[in-house]
Amino acid sequence: xxxxxxxxxxxxxxxxxxxxxxxxxxxxxxxxxxxxxxxxxxxxxxxxxxxxxxxxxxxxxxxxxxxxxxxxxxxxxxxxxxxxxxxxxxxxxxxxxxxxxxxxxxxxxxxxxxxxxxxxxxxxxxxxxxxxxxxxxxxxxxxxxxxxxxxxxxxxxxxxxxxxxxxxxxxxxxxxxxxxxxxxxxxxxxxxxxxxxxxxxxxxxxxxxxxxxxxxxxxxxxxxxxxxxxxxxxxxxxxxxxxxxxxxxx
Amino acid sequence: xxxxxxxxxxxxxxxxxxxxxxxxxxxxxxxxxxxxxxxxxxxxxxxxxxxxxxxxxxxxxxxxxxxxxxxxxxxxxxxxxxxxxxxxxxxxxxxxxxxxxxxxxxxxxxxxxxxxxxxxxxxxxxxxxxxxxxxxxxxxxxxxxxxxxxxxxxxxxxxxxxxxxxxxxxxxxxxxxxxxxxxxxxxxxxxxxxxxxxxxxxxxxxxxxxxxxxxxxxxxxxxxxxxxxxxxxxxxxxxxxxxxxxxxxxxxxxxxxxxxxxxxxxxxxxxxxxxxxxxxxxxxxxxxx
Numbered sequence: 313x314x315x316x317x318x319x320x321x322x323x324x325x326x327x328x329x330x331x332x333x334x335x336x337x338x339x340x341x342x343x344x345x346x347x348x349x350x351x352x353x354x355x356x357x358x359x360x361x362x363x364x365x366x367x368x369x370x371x372x373x374x375x376x377x378x379x380x381x382x383x384x385x386x387x388x389x390x391x392x393x394x395x396x397x398x399x400x401x402x403x404x405x406x407x408x409x410x411x412x413x414x415x416x417x418x419x420x421x422x423x424x425x426x427x428x429x430x431x432x433x434x435x436x437x438x439x440x441x442x443x444x445x446x447x448x449x450x451x452x453x454x455x456x457x458x459x460x461x462x463x464x465x466x467x468x469x470x471x472x473x474x475x476x477x478x479x480x481x482x483x484x485x486x487x488x489x490x491x492x493x494x495x496x497x498x499x500x501x502x503x504x505x506x507x508x509x510x511x512x513x514x515x516x517x518x519x520x521x522x523x524x525x526x527x528x529x530x531x532x533x534x535x536x537x538x539x540x541x542x543x544x545x546x547x548x549x550x551x552x553x554x555x556x557x558x559x560x561x562x
Numbered sequence: 563x564x565x566x567x568x569x570x571x572x573x574x575x576x577x578x579x580x581x582x583x584x585x586x587x588x589x590x591x592x593x594x595x596x597x598x599x600x601x602x603x604x605x606x607x608x609x610x611x612x613x614x615x616x617x618x619x620x621x622x623x624x625x626x627x628x629x630x631x632x633x634x635x636x637x638x639x640x641x642x643x644x645x646x647x648x649x650x651x652x653x654x655x656x657x658x659x660x661x662x663x664x665x666x667x668x669x670x671x672x673x674x675x676x677x678x679x680x681x682x683x684x685x686x687x688x689x690x691x692x693x694x695x696x697x698x699x700x701x702x703x704x705x706x707x708x709x710x711x712x713x714x715x716x717x718x719x720x721x722x723x724x725x726x727x728x729x730x731x732x733x734x735x736x737x738x739x740x741x742x743x744x745x746x747x748x749x750x751x752x753x754x755x756x757x758x759x760x761x762x763x764x765x766x767x768x769x770x771x772x773x774x775x776x777x778x779x780x781x782x783x784x785x786x787x788x789x790x791x792x793x794x795x796x797x798x799x800x801x802x803x804x805x806x807x808x809x810x811x812x813x814x815x816x817x818x819x820x821x822x823x824x825x826x827x828x829x830x831x832x833x834x835x836x837x838x839x840x841x842x843x844x845x846x847x848x849x850x851x
Contacts (some may be wrong), residue, residue: 337611346591346592351591352589352590352591352592353591355591355673356590356591356595358588362590362591362595363611365590365595366590366592368584368588368589368590369584369585369587369589369590369593369594370586370587371584371587371588373594373752374588374593374594374597375785376597377682378653381597381598381601382601384598384601385601385602385605389600389605389606389825392606392609406667408624412623412624415619415620419617419620419776426613426617427610427613427614430612430613430614430616430617430618431609431610431613431620431788432618433613433618434609434612434616434618435609436608436611437606437637440638446849447666448820449803450701451669451816452682452683452688452692452813453679453680453681453683454678454679454681454684454809455674455679455680455683456669456670456687457673457674457676457678457679458670458674458676460670461670461671463836464667464669464670465667465670468663468666468667472663475638475639477787478636478638479636479639482636485620486623486624487620487621487622487623487624488621488622488628488630488851489619489620489621489622489627490624491624491625491626492629492630492633492634493633493636494631494636496634496635496643497635497636499651499655500635500639500642500646500651500654500655501655501656503650503651503655503656504652504655504656505652505653505770506760506765506768508652509766510765520590520626521626522626532790534678547800555783557681558680559680560679560680561679561680561681561684562676562679562681
């Protein structure tokens with residue numbers, strides 16, 4: 313380049329270099345601040361969270377009306393539920409003697425306890441709605457078509473896991489609403505011919521909803537199903553990339 | 563020479579096409595990441611506001627001795643609980659959801675074409691079929707629910723100020739086919755215990771005797787309706803020339819399924835009062851113990 317570097321650099325430039333071109337920043341992020349196309353692509357390609365995305369995307373897929381962010385928001389709600397759920401676990405003991413008192417204690421005595429519980433509850437309902445709407449979006453945009461057939465099946469599995477996560481969480485407050493909703497729900501399973509009763513017995517660890525059901529639902533809710541859901545989500549997101557990103561008209 | 567020139571021209575065309583595709587692309591950072599960030603923030607704020615204003619429900623401590631009336635499952639299972647009122651519990655609670663999920667998962671293996679991909683309802687007729695499916699699914703399920711709640715009897719008695727004819731008692735609702743028709747006594751209890759022995763499979767001994775009127779009302783009629791009506795719907799669409807391809811049929815069926823799902827969920831949530839009686843939402847009272 314023929315242009316000469318100016319003698320003195322502005323305060324802003326020097327600050328910028330000090331913040332984003334130093335040894336520590338480079339050790340963490342590998343690329344400079346993403347204000348040039350090169351750095352913007354590097355930041356997506358070299359960051360473990362952002363590399364869920366490709367570095368470039370077709371302009372129609374950025375339009376909000378193409379996806380309404382429904383799948384992304386389902387994932388966002390899953391993350392929010394994980395965070396609020398971990399905080400709730402600090403205060404909740406899954407025993408018939410303590411569960412209900414712990415919820416009362418959480419609502420009345422714990423700072424922001426009510427907020428954590430309310431957020432967890434409404435996010436859980438929101439996630440069921442989001443996942444259902446995401447399924448409708450994928451169907452109506454024909455995004456299940458080849459080569460994305462199997463990812464649709466993974467999505468159906470995730471829908472079931474979402475419902476099971478919500479259902480197992482429903483019992484945990486151990487109030488009348490929880491107890492009888494789970495009684496009604498598990499009775500439906502128990503009504504199946506031949507295999508129903510043993511399955512119901514395995515689900516709730518007895519003939520009626522009680523301490524065994526509470527600990528089973530709790531364990532599934534806080535570790536079993538989230539791990540399973542996270543695994544299927546990893547497959548789901550990976551397959552989106554492998555199958556060529558979002559569906560495009562031919 | 564000619565071949566080489568052709569090759570150059572072709573590769574130039576390919577490169578031009580690739581360039582055009584590139585021109586249509588945006589960088590994920592900032593164009594997509596920004597949208598995602600805004601969406602996440604809007605939802606976080608909205609949910610926080612909701613959580614500050616509306617408390618999650620918490621009733622009295624669980625008491626197995628006190629059954630609330632009505633006892634309802636979580637809202638996303640109330641569609642199944644609604645089905646439970648109209649058919650055999652095994653059918654409503656296990657078989658229908660299983661079949662529905664398998665059918666959902668099978669959609670891409672049935673409709674393998676590439677048409678209508680990547681754009682909202684982009685095949686010809688797609689929007690029309692979606693609306694037809696929604697209308698047929700919602701109106702059909704509402705009619706069936708009203709029939710089982712004897713709405714036609716109430717309307718008839720309201721209009722004529724008379725009584726529903728005794729001869730027609732068997733179509734007051736689905737259950738009256740079982741109760742108000744002169745079924746021979748033997749049809750109500752066919753002993754199968756000597757033949758169907760679950761204890762031989764290592765399962766608890768179960769009575770699997772057959773009650774034909776019960777079987778007819780709780781299983782045969784619901785299965786015929788749930789299988790038959792969608793098939794008739796597709797045949798009618800095909801004969802009318804509305805649905806030509808598999809994608810067309812899938813759109814109509816999927817829209818119908820969603821409509822039925824929503825109607826059943828809404829009815830189960832807002833229209834079922836004590837004893838799961840069908841009521842308008844403003845007459846539905848909170849459960850009593």
